[in-house]
Amino acid sequence: MSGSLFAVARALAFVLLALVLCGAIFELAGYSSLSMFQNIAEGAFASPEALLNSLGWALPLFVIAAGVVVSFRCGYFNVGAQGQFYIGAIGSAFAVEWLNGAPAFIVIPAAILAGMAAGLLWAAWPGLLRIRSGTDEVITTLMANFIAGLVLIYVTSGPLKDPSGTGQVTASRPIAALYRISDSGGVSPAIIGLVVVSGVLIWVLVNRTAFGVLSSLAGRNPVMVGWQGGRLARLGLAGFLVSGAFAGLAGAIELLGPQGRLVSGFLPAEGFTAILIALVAGLSVTGVAVVSLFFGGLAAASLYLPVIAGLPAAAIDIINAAIALFITARAWPRGLGLRRVRRAP
Amino acid sequence: MQRAEAAEYALECQGVTVSFGAVMALREVSVGFPPGRIHAVVGQNGAGKTTFARVAAGLVRPAAGTLRIAGREVTTGAVNAARGAGVELVHQSFALPPSFTVAEAMEFGSTRHGRAPFTRAGLEARWRGHLDSLGVTARLRERVRDLPVESQQAVEIARALVTDARVLILDEPTAVLAPAGIATLFRRLAGLRASGVTVILILHKIREVLEIADTVTVLRGGRLIEGTVAARDIDAQHLAAAIIGSAPPEAATLSEDDRAALVGAGAGHAAGATIAAPAVLALADVSTRPDPEGPALDNVSLAVRAGEIVGVAGVEGNGQRTLVRACAGLADVQQGTITLAGRAATQAAPLARRAAGLRIIPFERNSEGLSLSSTLWENWAVRPLLLAGRLLALIDPARLRAQCDASLRHWDVRFTTTEQTAGSLSGGNAQKVILAREIDASAKVVIAAQPTRGLDVGATAFVWRALREARGRGCGVLLISSDLDELFDISDRIVVMLSGRIAGEFAPPYSLDAIGRAMTGVAR
Numbered sequence: 127m128s129g130s131l132f133a134v135a136r137a138l139a140f141v142l143l144a145l146v147l148c149g150a151i152f153e154l155a156g157y158s159s160l161s162m163f164q165n166i167a168e169g170a171f172a173s174p175e176a177l178l179n180s181l182g183w184a185l186p187l188f189v190i191a192a193g194v195v196v197s198f199r200c201g202y203f204n205v206g207a208q209g210q211f212y213i214g215a216i217g218s219a220f221a222v223e224w225l226n227g228a229p230a231f232i233v234i235p236a237a238i239l240a241g242m243a244a245g246l247l248w249a250a251w252p253g254l255l256r257i258r259s260g261t262d263e264v265i266t267t268l269m270a271n272f273i274a275g276l277v278l279i280y281v282t283s284g285p286l287k288d289p290s291g292t293g294q295v296t297a298s299r300p301i302a303a304l305y306r307i308s309d310s311g312g313v314s315p316a317i318i319g320l321v322v323v324s325g326v327l328i329w330v331l332v333n334r335t336a337f338g339v340l341s342s343l344a345g346r347n348p349v350m351v352g353w354q355g356g357r358l359a360r361l362g363l364a365g366f367l368v369s370g371a372f373a374g375l376a377g378a379i380e381l382l383g384p385q386g387r388l389v390s391g392f393l394p395a396e397g398f399t400a401i402l403i404a405l406v407a408g409l410s411v412t413g414v415a416v417v418s419l420f421f422g423g424l425a426a427a428s429l430y431l432p433v434i435a436g437l438p439a440a441a442i443d444i445i446n447a448a449i450a451l452f453i454t455a456r457a458w459p460r461g462l463g464l465r466r467v468r469r470a471p
Numbered sequence: 472m473q474r475a476e477a478a479e480y481a482l483e484c485q486g487v488t489v490s491f492g493a494v495m496a497l498r499e500v501s502v503g504f505p506p507g508r509i510h511a512v513v514g515q516n517g518a519g520k521t522t523f524a525r526v527a528a529g530l531v532r533p534a535a536g537t538l539r540i541a542g543r544e545v546t547t548g549a550v551n552a553a554r555g556a557g558v559e560l561v562h563q564s565f566a567l568p569p570s571f572t573v574a575e576a577m578e579f580g581s582t583r584h585g586r587a588p589f590t591r592a593g594l595e596a597r598w599r600g601h602l603d604s605l606g607v608t609a610r611l612r613e614r615v616r617d618l619p620v621e622s623q624q625a626v627e628i629a630r631a632l633v634t635d636a637r638v639l640i641l642d643e644p645t646a647v648l649a650p651a652g653i654a655t656l657f658r659r660l661a662g663l664r665a666s667g668v669t670v671i672l673i674l675h676k677i678r679e680v681l682e683i684a685d686t687v688t689v690l691r692g693g694r695l696i697e698g699t700v701a702a703r704d705i706d707a708q709h710l711a712a713a714i715i716g717s718a719p720p721e722a723a724t725l726s727e728d729d730r731a732a733l734v735g736a737g738a739g740h741a742a743g744a745t746i747a748a749p750a751v752l753a754l755a756d757v758s759t760r761p762d763p764e765g766p767a768l769d770n771v772s773l774a775v776r777a778g779e780i781v782g783v784a785g786v787e788g789n790g791q792r793t794l795v796r797a798c799a800g801l802a803d804v805q806q807g808t809i810t811l812a813g814r815a816a817t818q819a820a821p822l823a824r825r826a827a828g829l830r831i832i833p834f835e836r837n838s839e840g841l842s843l844s845s846t847l848w849e850n851w852a853v854r855p856l857l858l859a860g861r862l863l864a865l866i867d868p869a870r871l872r873a874q875c876d877a878s879l880r881h882w883d884v885r886f887t888t889t890e891q892t893a894g895s896l897s898g899g900n901a902q903k904v905i906l907a908r909e910i911d912a913s914a915k916v917v918i919a920a921q922p923t924r925g926l927d928v929g930a931t932a933f934v935w936r937a938l939r940e941a942r943g944r945g946c947g948v949l950l951i952s953s954d955l956d957e958l959f960d961i962s963d964r965i966v967v968m969l970s971g972r973i974a975g976e977f978a979p980p981y982s983l984d985a986i987g988r989a990m991t992g993v994a995r
Contacts, residue, residue, distance in 0.1 A: 355825045
């Protein structure tokens, strides 16, 4: 435990370094970095509404990031969270569409399960390609993200198109209020419940099951686990599927909660931010909970900045990018004890 | 006169010392190679041969020592300096880009590029003469990866010679060749010698050394044992003794008490008592598919009975690794059968073999044995968790940690907490963690591959005692070692491996002479 706390503390130190770098960039761009950070902090955490808003952003991020932790601990760099998130939302939307008219206590669980199943399947094919033929999962999952984005455009402009829609983005028909699990704020007992249950499940999986120990060993040293007779392919594929299912769950939560419908290109960085969260948190589930709140706050502030302070929302992107830079640059991949799995025994 | 003196040695090094971390790969090696001859550098794996070649080629910068090429001192650890002075190295694992055509590979090695843009025809025209002059028949537009291994090597050599090399170093060139290919290679090298090139061959087969080399240099444990002795003045047995060494240098400095501890004071051999015991591990006519990790097994038959220690001697790299992998279920057995604890295991999955009682102390402690960045208790718990079989079974880490703690204390591992990483332990303690995991109550066969390599005297004695205790409990022990003293002291029988075959079986009292000859493949 103290080891993982240390890892988080070290990661937060790098976040701090990233913020210093951003401060310098803001100054160069002619903004006062101090007031910039002040505005961000206000937008993220200064008022109850801001806090609630940050929490709304943090919840789905946490679910995706916790799933990513499982895959990364197995030693597989499944960077397809974004696509699995989209496909999860799409699966969920289809479930709602087909069951439209049925009582909410049937539709909502069905839509959630459909989202998880869809995300899982979207992670399954890169996982199988990796395990069966050694195809680099970074490439396949990254490409799968683009495909998922295009599928989303197709679905919102075809099968689930909202005929009344206008404008530049396409969207699906809004979900009946009956089936929504939150308002557009994204914080409701139902969502918090779902997220807490997911967090506990993943925490138990990582810290209290044979899978957690073995997958972590396999992620750090697949050769040793292979010599002991471990089936690396099975462990790795399981990691893919779990992370896909939870990214899909986050998609379902977004659809049934804050979004209320599919919109092409919605939340385009959600999965990548979640990956960043998992890395900053040192692949610890409890760490992910804390770091999600931080990044949720940043996301909330990015909407607040232009409106209230007249500052560009891109500032948040710069901060995210700087953090990504520092986190990945520090002794990657050995700093996290990760190792790319290169061969089966 | 001055000129003649300057050219006394084509390549000469003085006091070269190289260490990788705590391992001394070379210790104060001073040797000079006269020009225009074929020199062999021999020694076991780990003797420092490849490191020596890499120092000479400027790929490794020694901690101390100087390198002179054709009498002129060159900067050490600088490839360009060495190449500029005419030294080229042909690597053991070939270093040409596999997707290049032969012509492109030549151009790649050249330092004098033409000004005109590259064209396929231009490249081929440029290099055809070079290949022809060396008698290399590979077609210029063929891709390197499509060539048979002999041609790949020929192309490597041709590539090394495009810069007008005066010293050509080949690292284990015969390892990848069939006998006919070796004959061709030797003819080619003799031709190079005739044209004035100095050839330095890294080899480990004595027969080949005596066949081709003008002089022999022997390395052992990073030290120079013999320097450029004329090959005609040396015989196979003398050479074998120089390569193997009759005693490791450390043993000579042991006190009487330590020596007794190392030998295990009166434990003796279990020979005779266990002849009738059933075989717990048996290989019958096992051959494996060749793979990149070492020579394939070739009709290996071997039985380890309950309660005996069978030693496997052999110069490293003669299939011992494949033997262990085949037993573990990690090599592709094409022919023959493997029996574990009385049951057929030829096709059994690695985990099923563990369940049947197979335990392995693998060659590579830090990669195959332990996950260094994981905690001690995770490393210790890996097999129990795998054997339990249910991935989603809930575990109690506190209990596992307590069990691990007790086990590690029993095995006298020096550690502070089971939460520390395996990488934080010293080599001896890390090996004890592996012993604690592998020699458990349900172990039936223990394969110990180089279990004492890199360990100090105390830890070595500990490992030997552990293996003896395992034997005493009725385990069959297969001990693979390149330390003959170790094998002689604790093996009840010794088999010798050579080129993936069992080259002989010996019972105590062991004859160093006979085993040494079997190890090096010297007839009679």
